[in-house]
Amino acid sequence: MTPEHLSSLIVDVLNGLVADGSITLPDGVPSDVTVERPRQKGHGDYATNVALQLAKKAGSNPRAFAELVKARLEATEGIAAVEVAGPGFLNITVAAGAQGRVAADIVAAGQAYGASDAxxxxxxxxxxxxxxxxxxxHIGGVRWAAVGDALGRIFTKTGAVVTREYYFNDHGGQIDRFSGSLLAAAKGLPTPEDGYGGQYIHDIAAAVVAERPDALEADEETAQEIFRSVGVDMMFAEIKKSLHDFGVDFDVYFHEDALHKSGAVDRAVARLTELGNTYEKDGAIWLATEKFGDDKDRVIIKSDGQGAYLSGDLAYYLDKRERGFDRCLIMLGADHHGYVGRMMAMCAAFGDTPGTNLEILIGQMVNLLREGQPMRMSKRAGTVVTIDDLVGAIGVDAARYALARYSSDSNIDLDLDLWAKASNDNPVYYVQYAHARVCSILRNGADLGLAPAGEEFDPSLLSHEKEGDLLRALAEFPRVVASAAELREPHRVARYLEDLAGTYHRFYDSCRVLPMGDEEPGALHAARLLLVAATRTVLANGLDLLGVSAPERM
Structure with a gap:
């Protein structure tokens, strides 16, 4: 029995109590109630505080209200016992048969298990x-690659239509500095002031010359434009390949330059003007963001007629909304923290709801450690540690798991020596090994001619304490996925998988799954093998949400 199923049973009980006049709820019966696993053993399989939440509305005291619910709930099929505890908590023990049915439901659902319509x-x-x-x-961007892609998978699992988008900053001074750095490298000159250094600049400069040998013979302006157009394309091709090799692909690559060339900025300014949220001062056009919570108003069109930095953001946000997106989520680095207020004010200025139509997630710093010392520079990039450096050190699976395992609003220190280990100290290895172990048991069962229980499955056979612990852990998976989506926290899935792996290992140590020696295979072996198969399904589904492989052998 899953927490969601139990919640539905309690709602049915409440509806029954209202229908026969036992209780009155002026606001009606809630569509669902909170059901949680109690922290202490001996307090049942699940607990709910529904009586504490509704008793006052019903004109009753919580314990009396809880007793009414208890009496009806105990008479419900699949419920073994209900206890009223403390001021009105309900501790619920589920019958072994009802709990055991979870294993069959998970195996039947397969890859769909954990999905919802949230x-x-x-x-x-x-x-x-x-x-x-x-x-x-660099490593900060790699963190967002892991977290962002995992969040996209989690949103999809909960029913959303997700478009992964990469905003291609190909407009502005940084591109001029990049092309100037390439040209200088091609000519054997020092890196310009404020330019870009590193071996990759020399590699790309050489590649541009190989493709366009006329570049060095052209005048300065033409040469710069050649290195700009060809070099940016080459650099971005490298970025896309690195991300693809990391398991991250985007549906849309949006070019910033297109906003300025298409008239999108003018359309955005016109829309804001129609809404009465712009004004002119000192020859510039200003957006009145202060009235929407920003610390000051912002220039959007400068006195020379050129768009200010914010103008591109206005046009880009409006473009997304016009493309039909209900929610626009943007993931930014820690250095963009001061950027949030003006963006939310901009959202409100368009008549939208900040935090709903526009969300901004800020990711904190990642520090890499090797032999206990910070790893600060890439051999190729020169100044930063890159995605290829990280993958080269610990592999794609460990990198993705490690970066998605922590709350994105916290700084993390990744010990590369730990994450490269093939041992249970390495969290991703621990989870993947649990999956490989269940696959091995299923193969061994097949070799013995034993398959997971089918239609003849007797769920009441799974009555051992450790079986119950594992069944309840497996039943939590849909809720964990829904919570990860609601809170934008993929790390909840990773931590759940580690707990599940530990629960599985404790079950396996206490409950023999396969027959030994001359022992004849029986219904209990088949039932436990079904529980093992259910564990495999949940481990594989959870790892998939993180973009991490689920190996069958290790």
Whole structure:
């Protein structure tokens, strides 16, 4: 029995109590109630505080209200016992047969287990990474690649229609500095002041010359434009390949330059003017963001007629909304924290709801440690650690898992020596090994001619304490996925998988799954093998949400 099923049973009980006049709820019966696993053993399989929440509305005291619910709930099929505890908590023990049925339901659902309709029908634009095409993706961008892609998978699992989008910053001074750095490298000159250094600049400069040998013979302006157009494309091709090799691909690559060339900025300014949220001062056009919570108003069109930095953001946000997205999520680095207020004010200025139509997630710093010392520089990039450095050190699976395992609003220190280990000290190895172990048991069972229980499955056979612990852990998976989507926290899935792996190992140590020696295979072996198969399904589904492989052998 899953927490969701139990919640539904309690709602049915409440509806029955209202229908026969036992209780009165002026606001009606809630559509669902909170059901949680108690922290202490001996307090049942699940607990709910529904009586504490509704008793006052019903004109009753919580314990009396809880007793009414208890009496009806105990008479419900699948419920073994209900206890009223403390001021009115309900501790619920589920019958072994009802709990054991979870294993069969999970195996039947397969890859669909954990899915829900929590975000059904919502169109979500998920913008992440969006590194400038002036160098390889550094470790901060890699964090967003792992977290953003995992969040996209989790949103999809909960019913949303997700578009992964990369904002291609190909407009502005950083591109001029990049092309100037390439030209200088091609001519054997020192890196310009404020330019970009590193071996990759020399590599790309050489590649541009190989493709366009006429570049060095052209005048300065023409040469700069050749290195700009060809070099940016080459750099971005490298970025896309690195991300693809990391398991991250985007649905849309949006070019910033297109906003300025298409008239999108003018349309955005016109819309804001129609809404009465712009004004002219000192020859410039200003957006009145202060009245929407910003610390000051912002220039959007400068006195020379050129768009200010914010103008591109206005046009880009409006473009997303016009493309039909209900939610626009943007993932930014820690250095953009001061940027949030003006963006939310901009959202409100368009008549939208900050935090709903526009969300901004800020990711904190990642520090890499090797032999206990910070790893600060890439051999190729020169100044930063890149996505390829990280993958080269610990592999794609460990990198993705490690970066998605922590709350994105916290700084993390990744010990590369730990994450490269093939031992249970390494969290991703621990989870993947649990999956490989269950696959091995299923193969061994097949070799013995024993398959997971089918239609003849007797769920009441799974009555051992450790079987119950594992069944309850497996039943939590849909809730964990829904919570990860609601809170934008993929790390909840990773931590759940580690707990599940531990629960599985404790079950396996206490409950023999396969017959030994001359022992004849029986119904209990088949039932336990079904529980093992259910564990495999949940481990594989959870790892997939993180973009991490689920190996069958290790």
């Amino acid at each position: 975000f059904a029908g919502e169109k979500i634009n998920l913008e992440f990474v969006s590194a400038n095409p002036t160098g390889p993706i």
